[in-house]
Amino acid sequence: MSILYQLWLRQLKRYVRSRARIIGSLGQPILFLVALGFGFGPVFQKAGGGDYLSFLAPGVIGMAILFSAVFSGIEIIWDRQFGFLKEMLVAPVSRIQIMFGRTLGGATVATIQGLIVFGLTFLFGFHVISFAFLPLAILFMFLIALLFTALGTAIASMLDDMQGFQLIINFLVMPLFFLSGALFPLQGLPAVINDIATIDPLSYGIDGVRGALTGAFHFGLGTDVGVLLVVTAVFIGIGSYLFSKVQI
Amino acid sequence: MNSIDVRHLTKTFGSFSAVKDLSFLVPQGEIFAFLGPNGAGKSTTIKILTTLLSPTSGEVFIEGKSSVTQQNEVRKSFGIVFQDPSLDDELTAYENMELHGVLYRVPPVIRMGRIEEMLRFVELWDRRDELVKHFSGGMKRRLEIARGLLHHPKILFLDEPTLGLDPQTRSHMWQYIVALNKQEGMTIFFTTHYMEEASKIAHTIAIVDHGTIIAQGSAHDLQVKTGTASLEEAFLALTGDAIRDEDATSTDQMRMNMRIRGRK
Ligand SMILES: Nc1ncnc2c1ncn2[C@@H]1O[C@H](COP(=O)(O)OP(=O)(O)OP(=O)(O)O)[C@@H](O)[C@H]1O
Ligand SMILES: [Mg+2]
Numbered sequence: 028m029s030i031l032y033q034l035w036l037r038q039l040k041r042y043v044r045s046r047a048r049i050i051g052s053l054g055q056p057i058l059f060l061v062a063l064g065f066g067f068g069p070v071f072q073k074a075g076g077g078d079y080l081s082f083l084a085p086g087v088i089g090m091a092i093l094f095s096a097v098f099s100g101i102e103i104i105w106d107r108q109f110g111f112l113k114e115m116l117v118a119p120v121s122r123i124q125i126m127f128g129r130t131l132g133g134a135t136v137a138t139i140q141g142l143i144v145f146g147l148t149f150l151f152g153f154h155v156i157s158f159a160f161l162p163l164a165i166l167f168m169f170l171i172a173l174l175f176t177a178l179g180t181a182i183a184s185m186l187d188d189m190q191g192f193q194l195i196i197n198f199l200v201m202p203l204f205f206l207s208g209a210l211f212p213l214q215g216l217p218a219v220i221n222d223i224a225t226i227d228p229l230s231y232g233i234d235g236v237r238g239a240l241t242g243a244f245h246f247g248l249g250t251d252v253g254v255l256l257v258v259t260a261v262f263i264g265i266g267s268y269l270f271s272k273v274q275i
Numbered sequence: 276m277n278s279i280d281v282r283h284l285t286k287t288f289g290s291f292s293a294v295k296d297l298s299f300l301v302p303q304g305e306i307f308a309f310l311g312p313n314g315a316g317k318s319t320t321i322k323i324l325t326t327l328l329s330p331t332s333g334e335v336f337i338e339g340k341s342s343v344t345q346q347n348e349v350r351k352s353f354g355i356v357f358q359d360p361s362l363d364d365e366l367t368a369y370e371n372m373e374l375h376g377v378l379y380r381v382p383p384v385i386r387m388g389r390i391e392e393m394l395r396f397v398e399l400w401d402r403r404d405e406l407v408k409h410f411s412g413g414m415k416r417r418l419e420i421a422r423g424l425l426h427h428p429k430i431l432f433l434d435e436p437t438l439g440l441d442p443q444t445r446s447h448m449w450q451y452i453v454a455l456n457k458q459e460g461m462t463i464f465f466t467t468h469y470m471e472e473a474s475k476i477a478h479t480i481a482i483v484d485h486g487t488i489i490a491q492g493s494a495h496d497l498q499v500k501t502g503t504a505s506l507e508e509a510f511l512a513l514t515g516d517a518i519r520d521e522d523a524t525s526t527d528q529m530r531m532n533m534r535i536r537g538r539k
Contacts, residue, residue, distance in 0.1 A: 037366065040370070120350075274327060
């Protein structure tokens with residue numbers, strides 16, 4: 028138990044100490060809120076979609092969590108390059124425990140990052156229908172964070188250095204984000220896009236956050252929670268397996 | 276019982292064999308030195324003994340447990356100081372020690388006392404709350420040694436532990452390790468390129484070259500065998516004086532890169 032706690036704490040300390048990372052990672056969400064929120068707002072309203080910013084805000088929160096979570100998982104590659112991974116791998120602690128502690132820490136960091144962006148969305152005029160469901164929204168944020176930290180860890184376990192990093196961002200993280208329901212409603216889409224959005228786990232996470240904050244679920248609360256839990260469990264399983272095979 | 280029992284160990288990377296049909300025993304409580312030119316396969320052997328790499332073929336037993344099928348038991352029995360950096364630069368010296376103590380399940384009361392003892396020993400107690408990334412190379416090395424000794428393992432692996440340390444620190448550190456060996460019967464397995472260290476401290480020395488042991492015995496045995504007056508001369512007589520520049524430069528290059536990246 029104290030091992031899990033220490034591994035979790037390590038991720039948090041590293042996060043709190045890297046101010047550049049905290050501030051730097053807020054740039055993108057702000058840009059999206061400004062450019063899309065203000066840029067597309069009028070068109071969206073005319074088309075009968077309602078307040079675009081309130082629609083977009085949960086998507087941007089999800090984006091911040093997605094990036095931060097994948098990044099936390101990928102940090103294993105840094106640990107490998109700077110050598111600290113060796114120290115963890117020779118310790119008499121099961122690899123699953125190490126993977127778990129790290130993932131919980133990374134997910135906590137990503138959730139905090141999501142909450143900071145959540146705070147920022149108010150500056151842009153985000154309307155939450157009721158704060159009663161805030162705990163539910165935070166739960167969804169944490170599930171998104173957990174799922175993608177586990178995915179990042181799984182991927183990082185297969186990579187030796189940072190060279191594959193751009194590839195992952197461009198061919199995995201970006202599509203996961205753009206083809207989820209983060210930026211546009213999932214109703215009345217062309218079949219292909221609809222299918223992709225349906226298999227993109229981020230769609231369910233963002234739908235959950237959006238539902239909890241604005242009251243409009245697309246898939247439904249139960250479906251969102253169920254899908255996220257199952258996919259997270261699968262990724263943690265795969266991540267643990269791949270991590271247990273890591274050699275130096 | 277033997278602390279370390281290696282039988283016909285082979286490790287290949289692609290078509291290159293870094294370790295070839297290596298066999299040796301290290302009895303409990305012995306100080307065993309593993310000497311060899313750059314690229315001889317010393318670090319690769321240590322990585323296999325410490326479960327970081329799996330062997331291509333052959334068997335390895337640490338305190339009677341297989342380092343392939345009983346990794347968790349094996350990991351409980353040793354401590355290690357790696358050749359390459361292995362600290363978390365974003366944590367303080369104290370935090371690095373504490374995390375290690377927790378990972379090795381050293382009970383809190385003992386842990387706190389021992390962290391202080393070890394940090395005082397390597398003269399880093401006053402700087403315990405500084406981030407490791409601000410430490411000099413020698414300070415990092417001292418911290419790594421302090422960390423490796425924190426949990427008093429049955430076997431201690433030291434891969435060029437004294438690399439980059441001044442003579443005072445080196446002799447200070449070896450004194451402590453020899454005392455641990457005497458008091459707790461800790462088995463010590465180390466590599467070094469400082470021949471006088473090996474000659475003074477090791478009970479048994481194995482000379483490795485190209486992945487195999489080419490001679491083994493006490494420093495005296497090796498000198499008698501080669502008809503030389505010092506371990507250094509015996510080493511050169513056994514391994515020849517060709518420089519292993521290709522390996523040396525590539526590893527050195529890698530270390531340089533790590534340093535540069537680490538500094539940013
Ligand atoms: N992961 C790897 N992939 C390919 N080759 C490797 C790998 N690790 C080690 N080698 C090669 O295996 C050989 C032995 O390396 P090793 O690090 O064990 O040498 P060493 O005896 O520790 O040398 P040094 O004194 O320079 O530390 C070298 O030729 C090295 O290039
Ligand atoms: Mg080496």
